[in-house]
Amino acid sequence: MARGIKDKVAILGMGCSKFGERWDMNGEDLIVEAVEECLDDAGVERSRIDAAWFSTAIEEQHVGKSGVPLAVSLRLPYIPVTRVENYCASGTESFRGACYAVASGAADIALAVGVEKLKDTGYGGLPQRMRGAVADMYWPNASAPGSFAQLATAYSAKHGVPADTLKKAMAHVSVKSHANGAKNPKAHLRKEIDIDTVLNAPMVAEPLGLFDCCGVSDGSAAAIVTTPEIAKSMGKADLVSVKALQLAVSNGQEASHNSWDGSYFMTTRRAAERAYKEAEIRRPRDEVSMFEVHDCFSITELVTMEDLYLSEEGTAWKDILDGFYDADGKIPCQIDGGLKCFGHPIGASGLRMLYEMYLQFQGRAGARQLDDPKIGMTHNLGGFPHQNVSSVSIVGRYDA
């Protein structure tokens, strides 16, 4: 395995817009909201940025293609801007691009920005769109909840967990995230809910009800990264550094080969294994302080707890019901509310997860501040269970 980039890149500053239904904002406005905070936090001028990476997923719905929308929004001084897209994991891709540029020495200071302006479709849920001339001829006409709901039917069958038991564990996931999101002023959904609300909600895609699904939000998030040496030379203390960045992309095996049983993410397991190795973490359940995972749906979070090797296979539902991942549990998960309640502006979500980690390490997370976290992990997923990209990042205190 390559040597990796552990502790070669430090976060100089971060910013995040309020997520939600931002009816009064264009995508370009959301970018500025996040980047203004990010620049202030980093204490640098735009002119110091050597290169930028820009993530959006459904750009035809808002800012359009290429790096131009970012450069124009920020009036960047004709620097390299690369637009990246990798389904719902796009946000982590812009961060990865910026980090690699710094780690390689190609840039001293790099900017990563993600944005998505989803609430201009006229209907709820993600925008519907074509999938390509050939895929459109044989892919099912499936919604995102319909694709992920199948994790639950396959998981139930494989592990012999009755559907109603699994549904209760899934409901606990959402109740926990709502409790967390209620404490986050930037979150889209800030209302605590009880388990009956989840269980009795209208069915979106069996067995996923309305409260098993994350918010569809507008928002933007940004990070400025540099080397630890440069950060220190700028007078920065309590550095947060990158410990691992890993990405695994389906090669079609899940979709076309019968070795996959439909109950887990092949990609997440691979990415997690590599990330733990890069970050030199051997016992994640003991060593990682907090997780932000891609809880697009309650069942996604549930199986991801196993795919990240936190819960034994077939037992995540028990850990969840035991409160292991609650705010006051052993490993808080989605302490900021997650995709479920902070919201899911696709291109920004991976950066939003890192934003929460960054605040927590710096003791700036307000009412939801955890006690002295040292290592945090984000998991940013895109696509469908049967064909997806899974991005796993580990960040932590530079001195940890």
Add this chain to the structure above:
Amino acid sequence: MPGSNTVGLKAYGAYVPRLRLSRKAVADANAWFNPALKGLARGERAICNWDEDSLTMGVEAARDCLTPARLDNGAAPAVAAVTFASTTLPFGDRQNAGILATALNFGESVATMDFTASQRAGTSGLLNALQREIGGAAAGDTLFVAADKRRTQASGPQELQFGDAAAAFTVGRGDPVAVYLGGHQLSTDFIDHYRGGDSKYDYNWEERWIRDEGYFKIAPRAIAAALAQTGLDAGAIDRFIMPALIRGVPQKVAALAGIGAGAVRDTLQAQLGEAGTAHPLVMLVDCLQDAGPGETIMVVGWGQGCDVLLFRTTEALAALSPRQGVKGWLARRREETNYNRYLSFNDLLEQDRGIRAELDAPTALSALYRNRDMVLGFVGGKCRICGTVQYPKTRACVSPNCGAFNSQDPHPFAEIPAKVQSWTADNLTYSPDPPAHFGMVVFDEGGRLMAEMTDVSPGEVAVGMPVRMVFRRRAVDDKRGFIKYFWKATPDHTAEDAKGSEV
């Protein structure tokens, strides 16, 4: 006597959609406007699901007919021609028989032709196939398919009387199950109804005139000519097949022709309704499922004249492998009592379908042609190196232990048994019949597909459930008048079906 050089029907198949519209439901909704409908409010009629049409029914009937030869390797048995009869062809200018042949993987060297524009297209198309075989013009068997998805306006009597169905026959030389004895075609421009080239619906003239001046004067002449041509006596007819919606017409025509009243076959009006140009042939399949050897069958086709075909069953009939036929499919039924759903499926209701239904998704015809075997024929690949069966067929083998480039041979998937690995019922995505069911379907020989499901009853789908694949409409591009076809999974009602075929 039949022999190896005798021309006739070598196999039969049929298809009737699973949905049966309750006539009472139709009458209850419309009797306020047309009280006469109450008199028709008995029994049920077969209706297409939203994703079925004449072509999809034709494919199913053909698969039924080609059983079990097609099951052996998923590929179509060798035939020289595929012909298709319907007056409700999905495409006005794109050969429908060609789509059918592609869906059944017949390859390029098969002759294809559509027969249309008259209710007589079914019997005339079959006659044409028989005559090609007799005349030696055919290089092999002909697969002949007839299907109609009847289209009517709301609240008329025909909405209750019509039905949707398909029939298929393999026609050729050899050892037929029914030898063709001869026939006659009488052509006259008698317009009991018509449908203009740009019209959606039929325009009908008065029933009493159709009966007295049409059926009673024209059909007996055609029958007499056919009997004379074959040298048969009217009394020799064991089974008389003649569709007609006007009460008593088949019986009276038989009597006028001297055919015994006991020979007159039931028109299947109570369970199915009249399936247009396919109907005499649907009745023929139903009859062959009852018949013993040595029976003489007369089939009458009506429409701007009259076709008469005569067959005699052989010992080979009993030896024909099991198939659904009309009886099997009729036994596989689900009652539909929601008249509004029927209206919606048939575009008879201006519905608020929501913004999600607006997605504009044109078909790239070049991409469809390039991938026609994959999309229409449901052909995947099998790796020559590692043996992995996979869909779609790609340039790199999907097996994690192989990955070889350019190693796959075409492998047909449509007849491979499959099971559900995971599934959902999706209320969010647009479907003409929500919730949309789909899931991962795993094929017994290897390979899998995230597949849409159809003909699913709520609560029916479960992990491990056996499914079979069916050729259906995937979507309709209304803006461009293009119909997108692909294969879907449907619960394999094998036990239910088998019970039906024993009737």
